[in-house]
Amino acid sequence: MNAIVLAGGFGSRLRPLTDSVPKPMLKIANVPMLDYVVAWLVRYGFTDLVFTLGYLPEVVRDFVSGYKGISCRFKLETEPLGTAGAVKNAEDCLDDVFVVASGDALSNIDLDKMLDFHFRGGADVTMACSAVQNPRLYGVVNAAEDGTINGFIEKPDTLEYGNLVNAGVYVMNKSVLEEVPRGVKFDFSRDLFPSLVAAGRIKAFVHRDYWCDIGDKLSYYKANFFMKDGGFYPSVPSFSSERYASALKGGSLVSNSAVTVGGAFDSIIGEGARVASSAEIADCVVLDGALVTGRHKFSIIGADFVVDLPELWTNTGDYVDKNDKIFQTGI
Numbered sequence: 001m002n003a004i005v006l007a008g009g010f011g012s013r014l015r016p017l018t019d020s021v022p023k024p025m026l027k028i029a030n031v032p033m034l035d036y037v038v039a040w041l042v043r044y045g046f047t048d049l050v051f052t053l054g055y056l057p058e059v060v061r062d063f064v065s066g067y068k069g070i071s072c073r074f075k076l077e078t079e080p081l082g083t084a085g086a087v088k089n090a091e092d093c094l095d096d097v098f099v100v101a102s103g104d105a106l107s108n109i110d111l112d113k114m115l116d117f118h119f120r121g122g123a124d125v126t127m128a129c130s131a132v133q134n135p136r137l138y139g140v141v142n143a144a145e146d147g148t149i150n151g152f153i154e155k156p157d158t159l160e161y162g163n164l165v166n167a168g169v170y171v172m173n174k175s176v177l178e179e180v181p182r183g184v185k186f187d188f189s190r191d192l193f194p195s196l197v198a199a200g201r202i203k204a205f206v207h208r209d210y211w212c213d214i215g216d217k218l219s220y221y222k223a224n225f226f227m228k229d230g231g232f233y234p235s236v237p238s239f240s241s242e243r244y245a246s247a248l249k250g251g252s253l254v255s256n257s258a259v260t261v262g263g264a265f266d267s268i269i270g271e272g273a274r275v276a277s278s279a280e281i282a283d284c285v286v287l288d289g290a291l292v293t294g295r296h297k298f299s300i301i302g303a304d305f306v307v308d309l310p311e312l313w314t315n316t317g318d319y320v321d322k323n324d325k326i327f328q329t330g331i
Contacts, residue, residue, distance in 0.1 A: 001115075002095050003046045004087055005037060007103035008054025008077050013216050016305045017287070022056045024103035025063060026220065027288065029227040030246040030255050030270055032063060033214065034103050035238075036231045038070070041101060043233040044111035047071060050093045051103070052086040060103075066239040082187040087172075088180040095174065102168040106223060107211040108232045109169055114205045118171040121147060123203040125176060125196060128169035130211040138165035139189070147203035152189070164204065167211050176201075218311055221300055224268050224285045228253050243271065255288075262292070283312075 011023030018026065024034040041049065047070050053060055054077045064072050075090040087100060097118075099111065109128050118126035127149065129141050140153040141164045153161045166189065176196065180186050196202045210232070212223050235241065245256045252264045255271045262279035270288040275281065279292045286292055287302045300307040 001046070001097055001099070002048035002050065002093075003041050003099040003101055004050040004052065004090055004094060005034070005041075005101050005103045006052050006083060006086055007034060007060050008052045008057070008080075008086060009104060010055045011104065014214075014220060016302065017217070017220070017300065017307075018055075020056075022059055023214075025056075025059055026104075026214075027244075027270055028106070028214075028220075028223050029225075029230075029253055029268055031227075031231070031235070031244050033106070034060065034063065035235065035244075036106050036227070036233075037101055037103055038064075038067065039231055039233040039236050040108065041099070041111075042070065042236050046099065046111075048095075049073070050075060050090050052077060052090060054080060054086075063240060068237040068239070070236065080185060081183075082185040082191070084177075084180045084188045084192045085184060085186040088177050088182055088186070091174070091177050094177075097171065097173055100170040100172055105168055105211070105213050106227070106231075107167060107169065107207070108209055109167065109207045109211070114169075114207075115171055117147070117203070117205045121203045123148070124173045124201040125193075126171040126203050126205050128167040128207050129164040129204040130167040130207050131163050132165050133163070135159065135161070135163045135165055140165060141204055143204040147205065148200055149197050149202045149204050151197060152193075164206065167207060168213070171205075217300060217307055218309055221285055221298075221309055221312075228268060258286075 007024045009023050011018035025032045049070060050073045051064055052075050057076055061074055073093050077086055081089055136155055140156055140161045141149055142151045143149050180192060214220050214223055246253050252267045252269060254260060254269045257271050258269045258273045260275040261277040262275045264275050265282040267281050267284040269286045272288055273286045273290045275292045279294060281292060281296045283298050284296050285300045289303045290301050292301055298309045298312040
């Protein structure tokens, strides 16, 4: 059994962070987001991985090709094909049963339990569903007691429909790809799943631990501090490992190639970044190659931009916990 990682997205809501970096390659605590996804898959025995590529494909390909002990294949989308279309494009690389993972979301979903649920449940698709605090931002999954999905409620105004949402991880029988047209844009949620739901062919596997859909700048910022002390699973050996090495210094996570002369408090400082003697930062994420001057708090600082996050301040002048697990998991 193998897995396919969707790594071709643009990450438009994260701009300017993604202007020159594909979303799965954005650093989380100084490590490419994709590295956490691969470490999670390898932890559950998946070493035959297929990556779908779209935006800036060479950046993903060069990084992934550095892994040791993993078979990595790539499928390029010359134009966006949607989630299902991208998987269809890689059909010739996939086993009869395979896992679909998003390259731009973090989780510790137990794939052993999810696979067992899939094989015992007899569905063609098993969808990982996560409980979230605010389901109004998502489509809520309506499932029966045995997990059979009966439908989806898009961005409900109330909590009466529950709080389970699609986490973007699937165990899938390859036969369902026969219902996906080749070479056209086709999405799982919008185009494929409605007919499968109508036929009772999708089940929900409920995950009640960490899941973070990194869909905007605030969730990106918070994921950095959640992962500041390390991911859930050991990193996969890679020829790039030394390049991404960091160490905790005075409460900040600092890349080994960064230079900090000014004050840096409880921040994350990326590869080749410099904090000038005139700078003072606190609770910031400093991206690769940035030169920091002045005073900053609750900011994402890039080489040519600063993104402030006023959402982290309350009306009383206090701030919310930037490492709030409730925000990440909804539990």
